[in-house]
Amino acid sequence: MMDGETASNGITPASTPGPSPALRLNDHPSESVKLEHQLVRVPYEHLKKSMRATTRLVEKEVSAVVAGVAEAVDKEMSKEEAVQHLTSLVSRLQGLKRKLDESNKNEQGQVQRCRARLDHLSILRFGSKEAQLKWNHTRVERILVDYMLRSSYYDTAVKLAESANIQDLADIDIFLDARKVFEALENRDCTEALAWCAENKSKLKKAKSKFEFKLRLQEFIELVRSEKMMEAIMYARKHLAPWGSTNMKELQQAMATLAFKSNTDCASYKILFDVKQWDNLVQQFTQEFYKLYGMTMEPLLNIHLQAGLSALKTPSCYEEGCTKEDPLLQESFRQLAEPLPFSKHVHSKLVCFISKELMNEDNPPLVLPNGYVYSRKAMEEMAKNNQGRITCPRTGHSCNFVELSKAYIS
Template sequence: MTTAPNIEGIMLFEQPFARVPYENYRKVFRASQKNIEKELGALQTAAADLARKAQSGAVSQEDATKAVDGMLKRAENLKRKLGELQKNAGTPTLGVMRERLELLASVESMQSASSPEFDRWADTRLDRWLTDWALRSGKERTARKLAQARGIERLVDLELFSEIRRVEEALKRHSCTEALAWCSENKTALRKAKNPLEFELRLQEFIELARDRKLMDAIVYQKKHLVQWQETHSAQIQHASGLLAYAPGTTCSPYKRLYDLGRWETLVRSFRLAIYNLSTLPTEPLLHLAMYAGLASLKLPACYDHETKNVDCPVCDPDLGLLATEVPFSHHFNSTIVCRLTGKIMNENNSPLAFPKNGHVYSKEALEEIAAINDGMVTCPRTKERCHYTELRKVFIS
């Protein structure tokens, strides 16, 4: 009997895989649209102005020729810009999107989850998840080497995380310039998501001017960049205005907190959360999410109640157990009993047997092995109760 891959479950993890290049192409489209509107608007204005002058006879043939030449140059410049944008970003992004969608489509045609084709597909998916984990953990060189070795450069978001690292390094150097440039490129999406990242960055630049006691520059900056946020962030702006009167060494708690350099780390986290949301990326590595799902199906109270850990249980592992603490206990409609001695599931072929007094249960296979080397006697490893194998009680699973 063959088991088909769980396509619905697979696709739950793959939404970001297809969405990231889609969002990148949307950026290319918006940039192209912006250039077209800007240049065509200027061309229409110039053409209307020339037509008006021509009707009134206020333009010579030479001036008209120069005006037309100027419009042609504008049109050629627009064509060049759009061509470069499409060549450098548009076409590669479409290629990445097509390759990723083809990879997702290929799994739908697979008839069995145990087929070699599905194994290869799953290996590629694991490589992608490992690369994603390395990128999120700041191990960019490792991620690039892994992607190159496995030939999956177009299947992972190397450029996205390179941009994240560049902006975050600037923030760690106490510079908002790179982050504000990113906000400008994504202003519409941030406004639609009601994300206050740009305001937080502007507020931090005002705080730094106050820290350096450049009070007049701070006032000018506030009028230029903070007043526009008055409707939604009035209380924060008024609070920050008090920094003009309080120096960085103040002991007044509300203003001391504004001067706290820990705010830069908060900005780093806010930026990463914003770019994840705009790119529809989960905040946790995909590898962790997959492991959470697996651990949630195995986690039982017994994993934490007993002192002797099951070597075959991932939840009992000291490292994986840390991830397991964040997931709920498993819920089974049908009982599954695992032998503590062998780690194997007890069923009709390996029935559970209980000691007569303490009631502790182990598998028939494990107890038979113990009895074979102890002249038919078995000993409970937890309570040391000793009895003959024939005294064990059979347990029925319901």
């Protein structure tokens, strides 16, 4: 009997049932650690970003103060003017000190988060069995928080993280910062997104990102849509011209909208005025945001589910007689499993529909006259309680135990 042909016979794949992953120990701790790349990478990237911003701030303010001192030396000033000038420089340095104190506090928090996550991962290798069981529960909670944040359920994610006491293991603050950009783009406003691009300019440039260009292009299109042609031309000269060397074709297409306008029927230019362009910007920001912090493109929940579905997906999952216990009967799971290949089972492994026990040489499968298959132990128990009679739980067909025949698994 081949695997994938058993659903209509009252048996299910052996891999379907089993205890929840959160209730089992990690048999391979090193393999589990490999899946936690994002857990360590995100706070590290956030810390690097904060340190770069602090460095730029110090360089800018110190350069301004040094220039101010040089100006005071070169310029003839009265005593009162010199005192006033130096006082302004001191005030500027005091302002820098306050900002550095805030930055230091923020960076200390990020360092603490990195340390907390490393300590969390160390439990896999050095923790007790009880600690590892708790670690698995925490991982499920982390995965759920990650999914909620990516799905814009921010308040729910915050409450779950607080109730589970995993604030240091969740990336809530990063997503809350990005929330402003998401909401602005959904309201057709590029201001927050452009500010985000300016803040992360070096990283985006290194990654050869076109996100800022797309934002500038969209702002230009909105000016054309509003028939503010002169403003659009001035905007293009200031913000789009610098991108000409790398995006000339798209730039030329955009400039042609000045002649075609927003009510054009020409497909090449009509698409630029489509409101779906804003949805594309949201998707592109999502990708750039994930790349910037080293996050996975898919939610961690999807990745873990697909890992399990890859072992369960067989041709029989898409047949009408598929068992109700198969998760691939649900449309949401089918969508997740769609890009996955079918699982290859070299040997059939059958589980009894009644007892949920594996059918093997010690508990062989027995075939009822109606074609359904159940384990010997389940049939013997049923016959014992019903004076030798067997009733198929799927069809209601009744027969004597002696009418059953043995099936052979290949």
